[in-house]
Amino acid sequence: MPTLDLTSSADIVAGGDAVLAFTDLHVTFGTEFGDVHAVKGVTLEVHPGEVVALVGESGSGKSVTSTTALGLLPGNARVSGSVRVGDKIVGDLDPAALRKMRGNDIAMVFQEPMTALNPVLTIGDQLTEALQLHGLAYGSQAMARAAELLEMVGIPEPRRRLKQYPHELSGGQRQRVVIAMAISCDPRVIIADEPTTALDVTVQADILDLLRSLKDKLDTGILLITHNMGVVADMADRVAVMLKGDLVETGTAEQVLTNPQHEYTRRLLGAVPHLGEGSGQSDEGVRASVEKEKVDAAVPALELDNLVIEYHRLGKPPFRAVDDVSFTVGPGEIVGLVGESGSGKSTIGKCALGLIPAVSGAVRILGEDYGRLRRKQLKDLRRRIGVVFQDPAASINPRFPVGEAIAEPLAVHQVGDAASRKQRVMDLLDAVELPRSFYNRYPHELSGGQRQRVSIARALTLEPELLVADEPTSALDVSVQAAVLEMFLSLQSEFGFACLFVSHDLAVIDLLAHKVVVLQNGRIVEQGDRDTVLRTPREDYTKRLLAAAPVPDPIEQKLRREDRHRLLAELGDEIVELRVDPTSDPEPPAGRKTPGAEGGNPLGGAFHGG
Incomplete structure (x- = not known):
């Protein structure tokens, strides 16, 4: 498949030869079912101080391509073509030379920091390990360097953090630690593989600010692997689009994102929900109409009144996860519940399902007070509620074929006969x-999007009047997400169920919701109609959330980023960036130690002392 290359020679970032180059790269995996050609002739370069975004859906070959640069492919992989890191050809290196290259010349920031960090080692041990293995610093000198690295990536109280374990840090702090590890040996190029997928929108914006300052101040080349087009618009200088192992289009971010030439790129961009465009961005404009008078007169599908939920911990005071929360979900209405991780969104959803008890306050579902019902009454009420969880692979019994999984609620509530x-x-x-032939298939035989469709079908089996959806599309590719959301809107219009939709993706909420409830630390900070909350927010926290949400247009996103930085300055918040010593050269050549570096400091005098 030919590649559409929109990049002129003037668009290539100046600064010397490429720090990472793939030339006619082919990767084939030998399996028991035959060979799988995962990467098909990819040619791509990353230059110093440049961010190249490699985008595409799951299975397109993005991660396989990047993994070849580190020499980490499994034994059943056959590689042809050339991969060059700096002046080294990866395929020509023996294991010892590969270990030396990793860290010194190339480093990686993984998607999930909890799997990238060792849970039984302290942060200090993990940061000093690379310094010691590469012979850059030892003992107290390495520990001082580790503290310096944490300070550089904006982690407060770095010396105290060195003694902590990964589980004691937040998700954003863990990702900053992974970035600190990646830059500890001053690599020429960093591969960032979905570095913000697991993060809240505000933490994501901070990490992107940090990566941007990293490439600006260290002249480091970055290969950014992502399927988030907002992140691409925010970060990338150039974009390369992959489809089933082929590179189908390359160009500057502005060219590819605003004027895509390949049909697949256009389809991919068309599937991305755009914050600020509301329900009009739905292809078919499918939306359940809610008559205000009918909603006001009818019994609410879900009503929370001064809800308080606490978690009790052995030997410690109870943790209040939800504090004095009140809102309603009207019949046929979709209410979006948004906020950062730990704000109490999923806890409220579980309480609405009767899975978590409330300490005080009332939960009324379809006019029934949950706390006053007996077991038989609860079972009858739960029949009128559906639920869609975030991860369909974990919520569907792998031993049941699809037909049995969908029919299970009918069997539990003894509805109908087998036929x-x-x-x-x-x-x-x-x-x-979904095809009717899927009736006898098992969940592992389905894709992620197909499994989520099965979950939605199961939730609708008993024709519920209330549906609780907890991040139902966050694990899906953008085109799969778009198809599932379009189907969701169509089903909501057909069946007329009310829905509490929990999400941290504000663009998805903008597409779906009639009303929005914003949570912070277990409390409601703002609620109201979608347009009121998302267009003219009153509270600073809501403004921060909205300002941090990226959009898939590089020109618009640049303006949004500048507006966000102004907002943070007005609110007295810190803009996260790499902290360098202003008395030194802020842009040392990529991959080269700063002149005068002494004492095992791999980045020389360009940074603060620990």
């Missing part, structure tokens, strides 16, 4: 746009 249940499942497979 009527099978017919109901077939109708639901039609409704969620």
Whole structure:
């Protein structure tokens, strides 16, 4: 498949030869079912001080391509073509030379910091390990350097953090530690593999600010692997689009994102929800209409009144996860519940399902007070509630075929006979746009998007009046997410169920919700109609959330980033960036130690002391 290359020679970032170059790269995996050609002739370069975004959906070959640069492919991989890191050809290196190259010349920031960090070692031990292995610093000198690295990436009280374990840090702090480890040996190039996928939108914005300052101040080349087009618009100088192992389009970020030439790129961008465009961005404009008078007169589907939820811990005072929360979900209404991790969103959803008890306050579902119902009454009420969880692979029994998984609620509530249940499942497979042949398939035989459609079908089996959806699309590719959301809107219009939709993706909430409730630390900071909350927010916290959400347009995103920095300055918040010593050269050549570096300091005098 030919590559559409929109980049002129003037667009290539100046600063010398490429620090990372793939030339006609092919990667084939030998499996028991035959060979899988994962990467097909990819040619791509990353230059000093440049961010190249490698985008595409799951299975397109992005991570396999990047992994070849580190020499980390499994034994069943066959590689042809050339991969060059600096002046080294990766395929020509023996294991000892590969270990020396990793860290010194190239480093990686992984998607999930909790799997990249060793849970049984302190942060200090993990930061000093690379320094010691590469012979750059030892003992107290290495520990001082580790503290300096934490300070550089904006972690407060660095010396205290060195003694902590990964689980004692927040997600954003863990990702900053991983970035500190990546830059500890001053690599020429950093591969960032989905570095913000698991992070809240505000933490994501901070990490992107940090990566941007890293490439600006150290002249480091960055290969950014992501499927988030907002992140691409915020970070990338150039973009390369992959489809089934082929590189189908390359160009500057502005060229590719605002004027895509390849059909796949256009389809990918068309699937991305855009914050600020509301329900109009839905392709078919499918939306359940809510008549205000009817909603006001009818019994709410869900009503929370001064809800308080606490978690009790052995030997410690209880932790209050939800504090005095009150809102309603009207019939046929979608209410978006947003906030950062730990704000109490999922806890409220579980309480609404009767999975977590409330300490005080009331939860009324369809006019029934949850706390006053007996077991038989609770079972009858739960029949009127559906639930869609974030991870369908974990919420569907892997031993049940799809047909049995969807029919399970009918069996539990003893609805119908075998023939009527099978017919109901077939109708639901039609409704969620899955082939009826999937009835006898098992979950592992389905893709992530197909499994999530099965989860939605199961949630609708008993025709619920209230649906609780907890981050149902966050684990999906953008085109799969778009298809699932379009189907969700169509089903909501057809079945008329009310929905509490929990999400941290404000663009998805903008697409779906009639009303929005914003949570912070277990409390509601703002709630109201979608347009009111998302267009004219009153509270500083809501403004921070909205300002941090990226959009897939590089020109618009640059203005949004500048507006966010102004907002943070007005609110007295710190803008996260790499902290360098202003008395020294702020941009040492990539991959070269600063002149005068002494005492095992791999980045020389360009940085603060610890």
